[in-house]
Amino acid sequence: MAWIEQLLKEGAKRVDEIEVFYAKSTTVSANLKRRKVNLAVASDDCGLAVRTIRDGRIGSSNTNSPERWRECLKAAIASGDLATPQSWKGLPRPATGPATDTLCFDPALAVEPENASQLLTAMMEGSEEHPADITSGSATLSSTLITLANNAGLYLTSRHTGVSVSLEAISGQSTGSEFAQSCFMDIDPRSVGERAAFFASHSVGGQDIPSGIYDVILSPIAYAELLSAVYIPALSGRNVHAGRSRLATLLNEQVLDARFSVYDNPLLAKGLGSALWDGEGVPTRRIDFIRDGVLKEFAYDLRTAYRYGKTSTGSAIRAGATGGTAIGHHNLIVDGPRTDITKDRAIYIHSVIGAHTANPMSGDFSVEMSNAFWMEDGSFCEPIRSAMLAGNVFDMHASVAGLSREVRQIGSLVLPSIRLSGLRVIGK
Amino acid sequence: MNLPSGVRYYDLRQVTGQTTLIDIDNGVVESAGISFFNTALLRVLGPHGWGILEIDNFEPGSKQKINGLIQSAVRLAAITQQDVRLADAPHRALAVPRMQEDPKNIDLEEKTRLLSAVETAAKLPGIVNRRANYIERIEQVRFSDSSDTEFSHQICRSGFNMLAVASRNGNVQMGYERMHSIHGFNLRHKEEYGKKAAERALALLDAKHIKGGRMRAVLDPELAGVFAHEAVGHASEGDLVQEGNSILAGRTGVKIGNEQLTIVDDPSLPEFGFEPFDAEGVAVQRTEIIRNGIMNSYLHNRETLAAIGEGIPGHARAMPGEPPFVRMSNTFIENGEVSFSEIIEVCKTGILLKGSRGGQVDPGRGIFQFNAEYGYMIDNGECTEMIRDVSLSGEILSTLHDITLCGNDRAMHPGYCGKGGQSVPVSDGAPHILLENALVGGRGLD
Incomplete structure (x- = not known):
């Protein structure tokens, strides 16, 4: 032009x-x-x-x-x-x-x-x-x-x-x-x-459950809601160097269950965020944020990389049609061994209400469940009427009981369902 | 007026303006600049529903040009099926309150210096990050419709956010202060906001988690305002009621809350959600959603008023260049008669919750959730230990009966409300209130 x-x-x-x-x-x-x-x-x-x-x-x-x-x-x-x-x-x-x-x-x-x-x-x-x-x-x-x-x-x-x-x-x-x-x-x-x-229709007739500690399966949607509010911002180099990330001092340390990895794959086939270059024209590459549970890398754009003596990871994202650049990711993937996580009885949560009210610094959250069911042997059983789920997004990853075989793209996240042990549920 | 064939009504809402943003992060001026925009929305009501064009960079032109655009919108309307009707509604424009000091007359350099003073004031031992943002948005709105209504106004909303982060042994906490207004430049001598944010972040390092469960809660005006907004405001929006997605549908005239409780939405109030006229050129007015515990009135635009009635129009709002729908503006719980200290005394044992990290509602299911920035335990009528990360959730219909006391100290707080991908400026407010049987979420153990 x-x-x-x-x-x-x-x-x-x-x-x-x-x-x-x-x-x-x-x-x-x-x-x-x-x-x-x-x-x-x-x-x-x-x-x-x-x-x-x-x-x-x-x-x-x-x-x-x-x-x-x-x-x-x-x-x-x-x-x-x-x-x-x-x-x-x-x-x-x-x-x-x-x-x-x-x-x-x-x-x-x-x-x-x-x-x-x-x-x-x-x-x-x-x-x-x-x-x-x-x-x-x-x-x-x-x-x-x-x-x-x-x-x-x-x-x-x-x-x-x-x-x-x-x-x-x-x-x-x-x-x-x-x-x-x-x-x-x-x-x-x-x-x-x-x-x-x-x-x-399947949530009709939900029953209350008593407060207590439960095994919980977060659907990819519920998992994405919590990760977006808390975990992902902590991987941004800008937040890391500015003192706004709980992960800032944990490079090369175990932050997840050793079976699990978190990485960005910008070249994923049919990925919603796939791109050959980032918002500044830097060629994109795979970023292994967490490999086998160990924190290896943070995301950088040019501005943050130059300021702190790092190299851009091709993570500049354009926010909106008229937006400037910010640090983001392309297709963020949570990966690890896949099992049938729905066999033993657990609470399945389709989505949550209020994920954005989580504490982005500490990771603490308490949210209301939406479309929650008892799940057993892969089936949706009795619906749960209403309850809150409380925990810490960083800490809950230490007790991952498994990842589902199927994955789902939620915007620029590619996530399985995740089974977590020992989460606090506040019933009515 | 002669309407083109196949057109029952049209309106055009053009918004032009500029945005000033300043971002200071740990003493570094990351950005300080001005951006500008021009966008318009043409809505045409065809034989059934709406055909709508969003036009970036709109230049008003000849009658012929407008007619061409109307024809494009008519072609879109051809896929609609619902028979949309519009209720008659009064058209009237209020004057925009005069600003004490127009931000336009202050240069960017001075704004940056003043914001920097707020940010620097948060520099206390133990604070690891300070971030201050200034946001100023000037909008010129021009509205016209096929009934010869023509209004225009200019409004400036400006203010700042201050975030301070404290860290100690892996414990990271934040303090957040903000101030936004339609009454003019508000960045002078605001250092105490920086200091307050920092002190809050530091204090939260020693705050404890509480174990969730049912308890008595006192909500401060900011959090009680969010409660009014989330638990009642959204469910009273006429479009949700029309879609069958509100627990409040069919309940006008029914007692749904404690008789002390009156909840109002008022776009004519000179607060952050003020609109001189709504996005359909309709006169704005005070709308009592709940009066003395009885469901009184839904919030409407012309379409939802025609479809379900039982309420007041003037609540259509939109982001520039986006389709309007029913939104809140300034939503609040009316004052009662008791003082804050009386409420704490009556509460006796429970929690006091302050500030808001936002909330969300499922209006069809009638379940809401919102989160306090911090709080205190109340033991024997006295505020004691500080607590953190406390959410409340509940069922709209039972909770409204559980508000047993309303204070006499209503205050309004500015914010933004998201719905259908659009974010509009609002304010929420209330006096201190006492909520019985609050379901409190916390991750603490015994």
């Missing part, structure tokens, strides 16, 4: 380095109210983020009006003037390899309202397998083109497509919900509908 070239040229006259991130996306979505489509939305979004570096001062600005790039450049430089200077060794230069990333692109995914409509219909059909009413649902299709360029000659483009569906159902006073998302047109909306209705 000519204006991007011009922006790089103008910027290079005034600062040491300049970087342009431009995303343009088309999205269509449709929402259900009960069993009827209530609205359909189409959007054309764009986001421009400009970053400048002068004498180690990093400036940034963004806008959704790309023709105002001159103002955006000016605002970025002005913001850099106020930033504290830091050690800086340059933006990435062009590397050999492809200049276009299509790992998350499905050319067959058409961003059309009729497709959203069909996905909703399929979910409704699936929901009919159990006695539950639909309260709401949605289907979204999108396509995005991203350009990342800098004045060191880097010019990369990536194409992304996405489809996501969700359904909420109710049976009496029992609710259930499910969702699915993919970069490819390969989701199964029928099963999403069936699962939402199953959880709503």
Whole structure:
């Protein structure tokens, strides 16, 4: 795009380095109210983020009006003037390899309202397998083109497509919900509908349980909710060096059960976060955060790496269409020996209410269970009406009783169900 | 007005503005900059439901251009099936309260210096991290609809967050303070916020965990406000009621809480959730959700008012460029008559919970959860040991009967509320309240 070239040229006259991130996306979505489509939305979004570096001062600005790039450049430089200077060794230069990333692109995914409509219909059909009413649902299709360029000659483009569906159902006073998302047109909306209705209807008639210590199985959803609130932020190099991570001083120490590993695989086939390079153009690589229970690595972007004498791990993530960079991950995987974890009786928890209220520093949480059941021999048995689960996300990993064979992608996490022993449940 | 064929109604809501963010982390100015945006939402009501266009970087143009966009929205509406009706509602715009000091008149450098003073004030022995953020958002909103309603306003919301982290022998705790307002620049002489955050983090290192279970709890105005928001506010939102996803559906006129309890949502109140008119150009007004323990009124937009009635419109809200739906604004429990010390005395044995780390609700199931930043044991009518990481959960319908005392010291606290992927500014508030039989979650042992 000519204006991007011009922006790089103008910027290079005034600062040491300049970087342009431009995303343009088309999205269509449709929402259900009960069993009827209530609205359909189409959007054309764009986001421009400009970053400048002068004498180690990093400036940034963004806008959704790309023709105002001159103002955006000016605002970025002005913001850099106020930033504290830091050690800086340059933006990435062009590397050999492809200049276009299509790992998350499905050319067959058409961003059309009729497709959203069909996905909703399929979910409704699936929901009919159990006695539950639909309260709401949605289907979204999108396509995005991203350009990342800098004045060191880097010019990369990536194409992304996405489809996501969700359904909420109710049976009496029992609710259930499910969702699915993919970069490819390969989701199964029928099963999403069936699962939402199953959880709503199967939770009817739940019984109270006494407070006590129990074996608990967290579904990939419940596990993802707790990991996102607490564990994952502690792996960010920025939080580590800033004193906001409980893992900061534990490098090369045992932090998990020795059978388990946590790693980021940016090249996972059909991974929702798969990418050849990160949000700054640094080639991505596998990051072994925890190998055989031992903490080996933290995640770094360029800014944090340069500041603390480390190397970028290709972990810069762009937050939102107009967002700046932050440290994140691509496809974070929790792995270890797989067993049948549902044989012996335990409490199965589909999701939790209030994971975001966990203490991100200490890891302590107490949350309400949602769609909890007794589980035995792989079957959902009696539903549990209502109870709280309390514990510590860091400490609970010391008593992992097993990981399930199946895994599920929840956003950029790839997780099994996890069985934990000795968790505190506060009943009614 | 002549409407294009197949169109029953349309409206256009354009929001332009700029955001100023400053981030100071352990003395380092990570960023201090301005970003700007321009986005619009065109909603067209077709023969059945809505066709909606989100338009980034919108430039108002000729009638022909608008008609072209309307036709695109009509094509989207073609896949809808629900017969949406809109209730008549009064259109009126309130004046935005004048700011004492307009943040626009203060340069970025001075803002950065003032924020740095707050951040530096948290520098106490034992504090391992200090992080301060300043957020200022100026929005110009222009609304017009096919009934010739035309309103516009400009509002500036600004404020700061201060996080302090204390660490000792692997025990990591945080203290958090924040201050956000629609009344103008509020960053001068705020060093005490930094100090308070640091002192709280340090004190929490020695706080203990409690063993969960049923007990009597006194909630401070901030946490009781979150309770009003999570336990009652969401379940009274007309769209959830319409979808059959609220435990409060069909309960207007029914006594659902203690008779001392009145819970209100009021977007006209000059607090952080203030709206001069709602996202459909509808007049905003005080809405008593629960009056003296009796379910009184749902929160509505025009669509949900037409569908289920029993409430007041003017509660449609949206992020810039996003479809509006029913949201709370300023939600609070009305004052009762007793003082804080009387509440503690009546409580006798229990816990006092203060501050909020947020909450969540499943309105269909009628179950909520929320978390306090810290608290104290109450023994024999006196506050004693400090406690940490305490959550409360409960069932909406039984819990409302268990609020047995409301204090006379209501205060409002600003925050943001997420729903359907959109986050809007709100405030919550209450006096101190006494909650019997609270289900408290904690990981402590005997």
